[in-house]
Amino acid sequence: MVKIDINSFFQGYMDKESIFENKKVLQSGYTPDNIPHRDDQIKEVAGMLAPVLKGEKPSNIFIYGKTGTGKTLSVLHVVNNLTKIAASKNLPIKISYINCKLKKVADTEYRLIATLAREFGKEEIPITGLPTDEIYRIFIKHIDKDSNSIILILDEIDQLVKKAGDEILYNLTRINTELKNTQITFIGISNDLKFANDLDPRVRSSLAEENMSFPSYNALQLQDILNERAKEAFKKDIVTEGVIEKCAALAAREHGDARRALDLLRVAGELAERKGHNKLVISHLDEAESKIENDMVLETISTLPKQSQITLLSIFSLYEKKGKEKFFTGDVYEIYLGLCDKVGLKPLTQRRLSDLIAELDMLGIINAKVISMGRYGRTKEIGLAMPQSSIPNLISQLKGWLNV
């Protein structure tokens, strides 16, 4: 076995000059000063909120658009500026941003209102235990003590409804009718277009007094966004010709998603650096793309129930064994029975296994084509939905999780 001199590895790593000038610029928490191609949306949101500076109540706004279209970034940009102006003029404007995806904050109606009450300075709120009506009452009484204009941003609001139920939106919008001194303006943001379309008409008319949609970026717009960031993120002359264009094109393939574009560029840079390369070239992007894809698949698989993981392991093992040869549900079932035995789990029927296979197909992890066998019924022909090169790693991960 070759002994690795880890010390000299670290030393070498430190001596090597990084290709990054400031990697943070490509990370998700970074807020750029400049937001290309969102002038119209920023102006529109600013215009809708401006009346608050004169003590009037702005309309409630509902913002929707696909993921990575700059919704959160643009809204925060507007309200950060609004906060500064309000503070400099001593105006009683309070702005609160809640990301409803965060579990601890908004997984129940009670928790959301308790969080809000705490946000606005009401301490000693019990974590659970009070009836929901009571927590509303405490919150309303507290914020209505003085006269304030509150702007409440509920980002990923579809997640809130998913976890806490439909009624919550209705209840929220009714708060204003009970306030005498204070007024709340709601800004709801969602990337779930179906949710936006399906909003209850009662809720729609109050929560979405104004609607705004954020269009996806096209490849040229993504190039501008990437160029701005790459200039700050990488040292000079590191990014070679065609890289930004290819990165934008890859990210625009499904829909123009700036988050995906920035992730690709960051991961490509990290891969280049890890290999000790001092230029970022197109092949790094291709590698980054498959790495990101693999990581996503892995994350999905890690959250699957045990039975589905065993099914998947059976399919992958079979694939390794059979190579290009076709295989069907019955073949998977044989391997599956053996694995259940090893894991000590009661096997499902072949019919149920067939359902699990269909679910894995829906998730896009495998391809399962239903084929008819005449009077012998139907079966599924099973194939991979990912590059063959990912399989060994997935097999060893699955084996680790399942302890086989």
Ligand SMILES: Nc1ncnc2c1ncn2[C@@H]1O[C@H](COP(=O)(O)OP(=O)(O)OP(=O)(O)O)[C@@H](O)[C@H]1O
């Ligand atoms: N016009 C832009 N200029 C610079 N960076 C941008 C722009 N639009 C988006 N980004 C960046 O892309 C990433 C995603 O943007 P943002 O979080 O605003 O998307 P979103 O529309 O809220 O997506 P989601 O629906 O998934 O929450 C962030 O890192 C953001 O900084």
Ligand SMILES: [Mg+2]
């Ligand atoms: Mg967002």
